[in-house]
Amino acid sequence: MAKKHWLMKSEPDVYSLDHLLKDKTTWWEGVRNYQARNFMMKEMSVGDEVLFYHSNAEPPGVAGLAQITRAAEPDALQFQKSSEYFDPKAKKDQPVWYCVQVGGAKKFKNFISLEDLRRHKDLQDMLVLKRGQRLSIQPVTKKDFDLIKKLGGL
Protein backbone atom coordinates (compact mmCIF):
# COMPACT_ATOMS: atom_id res chain seq x y z
CA MET A 1 0.00 0.00 0.00
CA ALA A 2 1.20 3.49 -0.81
CA LYS A 3 2.61 5.55 2.00
CA LYS A 4 0.24 8.11 3.43
CA HIS A 5 1.05 11.43 5.03
CA TRP A 6 -0.34 12.90 8.23
CA LEU A 7 -0.20 15.83 10.58
CA MET A 8 -0.35 14.94 14.26
CA LYS A 9 -0.83 17.61 16.91
CA SER A 10 0.72 17.52 20.32
CA GLU A 11 1.05 20.16 22.97
CA PRO A 12 4.79 20.52 23.55
CA ASP A 13 4.22 21.11 27.27
CA VAL A 14 2.68 17.64 27.37
CA TYR A 15 4.71 15.79 24.71
CA SER A 16 7.05 17.57 22.32
CA LEU A 17 9.14 16.40 19.38
CA ASP A 18 12.16 16.50 21.70
CA HIS A 19 10.39 14.01 23.98
CA LEU A 20 9.97 11.69 21.02
CA LEU A 21 13.60 12.12 19.97
CA LYS A 22 14.58 10.97 23.45
CA ASP A 23 12.02 8.16 23.73
CA LYS A 24 12.65 6.88 20.15
CA THR A 25 9.06 5.62 20.00
CA THR A 26 5.80 6.33 21.80
CA TRP A 27 2.22 5.10 21.70
CA TRP A 28 -0.05 7.97 20.65
CA GLU A 29 -2.38 7.49 23.61
CA GLY A 30 -5.22 9.67 24.76
CA VAL A 31 -6.95 10.45 21.47
CA ARG A 32 -10.66 10.61 22.33
CA ASN A 33 -12.14 11.73 19.06
CA TYR A 34 -13.75 9.22 16.74
CA GLN A 35 -12.54 10.77 13.50
CA ALA A 36 -8.94 10.85 14.69
CA ARG A 37 -9.28 7.31 16.06
CA ASN A 38 -10.60 6.08 12.73
CA PHE A 39 -7.60 7.51 10.93
CA MET A 40 -5.33 5.57 13.27
CA MET A 41 -7.38 2.35 13.12
CA LYS A 42 -8.32 2.26 9.48
CA GLU A 43 -6.02 4.48 7.49
CA MET A 44 -2.56 4.47 9.01
CA SER A 45 0.06 1.85 8.26
CA VAL A 46 3.63 1.29 9.31
CA GLY A 47 5.92 3.58 7.36
CA ASP A 48 3.41 6.41 6.91
CA GLU A 49 5.03 9.79 7.36
CA VAL A 50 4.01 12.38 9.92
CA LEU A 51 4.37 16.10 10.38
CA PHE A 52 4.84 16.58 14.13
CA TYR A 53 2.82 19.70 14.97
CA HIS A 54 3.11 21.68 18.19
CA SER A 55 -0.29 23.04 19.20
CA ASN A 56 -1.02 25.41 22.06
CA ALA A 57 2.56 26.55 21.68
CA GLU A 58 4.36 29.82 21.19
CA PRO A 59 4.50 29.77 18.28
CA PRO A 60 2.39 26.86 17.04
CA GLY A 61 3.75 24.98 14.01
CA VAL A 62 5.51 21.94 12.57
CA ALA A 63 8.58 21.02 14.63
CA GLY A 64 9.73 18.05 12.56
CA LEU A 65 8.92 14.64 11.17
CA ALA A 66 8.03 11.22 12.49
CA GLN A 67 6.81 7.90 11.18
CA ILE A 68 4.23 5.30 12.09
CA THR A 69 6.19 2.41 13.58
CA ARG A 70 3.35 0.11 14.72
CA ALA A 71 -0.24 -0.31 13.57
CA ALA A 72 -3.13 0.57 15.87
CA GLU A 73 -3.65 -1.35 19.12
CA PRO A 74 -6.08 -0.75 21.99
CA ASP A 75 -5.17 2.35 24.01
CA ALA A 76 -4.22 1.04 27.46
CA LEU A 77 -5.34 4.22 29.22
CA GLN A 78 -9.02 3.59 28.49
CA PHE A 79 -8.93 0.73 31.03
CA GLN A 80 -7.08 2.61 33.79
CA LYS A 81 -9.48 4.09 36.30
CA SER A 82 -6.87 6.54 37.53
CA SER A 83 -6.24 7.96 34.05
CA GLU A 84 -7.92 11.08 32.77
CA TYR A 85 -8.41 9.03 29.60
CA PHE A 86 -10.33 6.25 31.37
CA ASP A 87 -13.51 5.31 29.52
CA PRO A 88 -16.13 3.29 31.45
CA LYS A 89 -17.69 2.16 28.15
CA ALA A 90 -14.51 0.32 27.18
CA LYS A 91 -14.14 -3.38 27.94
CA LYS A 92 -11.00 -5.45 27.47
CA ASP A 93 -12.71 -7.63 24.88
CA GLN A 94 -14.38 -4.60 23.31
CA PRO A 95 -12.00 -1.65 23.34
CA VAL A 96 -13.27 1.72 22.19
CA TRP A 97 -10.02 3.62 21.68
CA TYR A 98 -6.96 2.69 19.69
CA CYS A 99 -3.57 4.25 19.14
CA VAL A 100 -0.62 3.79 16.82
CA GLN A 101 3.05 3.83 17.73
CA VAL A 102 5.07 6.75 16.45
CA GLY A 103 8.84 6.94 16.11
CA GLY A 104 11.66 7.92 13.80
CA ALA A 105 11.57 11.56 14.87
CA LYS A 106 13.64 14.08 12.97
CA LYS A 107 13.83 17.68 14.04
CA PHE A 108 13.53 20.42 11.41
CA LYS A 109 16.44 22.81 11.00
CA ASN A 110 13.79 25.50 10.55
CA PHE A 111 10.66 25.37 12.66
CA ILE A 112 7.72 25.97 10.30
CA SER A 113 5.24 28.11 12.18
CA LEU A 114 1.52 28.18 11.56
CA GLU A 115 2.08 31.68 10.23
CA ASP A 116 4.63 30.34 7.72
CA LEU A 117 2.09 27.78 6.53
CA ARG A 118 -0.56 30.43 6.27
CA ARG A 119 1.70 32.69 4.22
CA HIS A 120 2.84 30.05 1.72
CA LYS A 121 0.71 30.23 -1.41
CA ASP A 122 1.11 26.51 -2.19
CA LEU A 123 -0.18 25.35 1.21
CA GLN A 124 -3.53 27.10 1.33
CA ASP A 125 -5.55 23.87 1.11
CA MET A 126 -4.09 22.38 4.28
CA LEU A 127 -6.74 21.35 6.81
CA VAL A 128 -4.74 22.82 9.66
CA LEU A 129 -5.29 26.29 8.17
CA LYS A 130 -9.08 25.89 8.10
CA ARG A 131 -10.98 27.96 10.59
CA GLY A 132 -12.17 26.00 13.58
CA GLN A 133 -10.25 22.88 12.55
CA ARG A 134 -9.55 21.10 15.82
CA LEU A 135 -8.94 17.56 14.62
CA SER A 136 -5.70 16.37 16.21
CA ILE A 137 -4.83 13.96 13.39
CA GLN A 138 -5.22 15.17 9.84
CA PRO A 139 -4.36 13.73 6.43
CA VAL A 140 -1.81 15.73 4.45
CA THR A 141 -1.12 15.47 0.71
CA LYS A 142 2.28 14.19 -0.42
CA LYS A 143 2.82 17.48 -2.23
CA ASP A 144 2.27 19.52 0.94
CA PHE A 145 4.30 17.08 3.03
CA ASP A 146 7.27 17.21 0.66
CA LEU A 147 7.18 21.00 0.49
CA ILE A 148 7.05 21.42 4.26
CA LYS A 149 9.86 18.89 4.67
CA LYS A 150 11.94 20.96 2.28
CA LEU A 151 11.08 24.24 4.01
CA GLY A 152 12.02 22.61 7.29
CA GLY A 153 15.47 21.88 5.93
CA LEU A 154 15.28 18.07 5.69
Add this chain to the structure above:
DNA sequence: GCCAACGTTGGC
Protein backbone atom coordinates in the same frame (compact mmCIF):
# COMPACT_ATOMS: atom_id res chain seq x y z
C1' DG B 1 -7.45 34.49 29.83
C1' DC B 2 -10.77 34.96 26.06
C1' DC B 3 -13.74 33.00 22.98
C1' DA B 4 -15.12 30.98 18.30
C1' DA B 5 -15.90 26.71 16.49
C1' DC B 6 -16.81 22.27 16.96
C1' DG B 7 -18.06 17.56 19.15
C1' DT B 8 -20.75 15.19 22.59
C1' DT B 9 -24.45 14.44 25.73
C1' DG B 10 -28.95 13.88 27.22
C1' DG B 11 -33.84 15.40 27.73
C1' DC B 12 -37.76 15.24 25.18
Add this chain to the structure above:
DNA sequence: GCCAACGTTGGC
Protein backbone atom coordinates in the same frame (compact mmCIF):
# COMPACT_ATOMS: atom_id res chain seq x y z
C1' DG C 1 -34.05 12.37 15.77
C1' DC C 2 -33.82 17.19 17.28
C1' DC C 3 -31.34 20.54 19.50
C1' DA C 4 -29.87 23.19 23.74
C1' DA C 5 -26.42 22.92 26.98
C1' DC C 6 -22.08 21.83 27.96
C1' DG C 7 -17.10 20.66 27.37
C1' DT C 8 -12.91 20.96 24.64
C1' DT C 9 -9.58 22.69 21.38
C1' DG C 10 -6.35 25.84 20.23
C1' DG C 11 -5.20 30.39 18.13
C1' DC C 12 -4.74 34.79 19.64
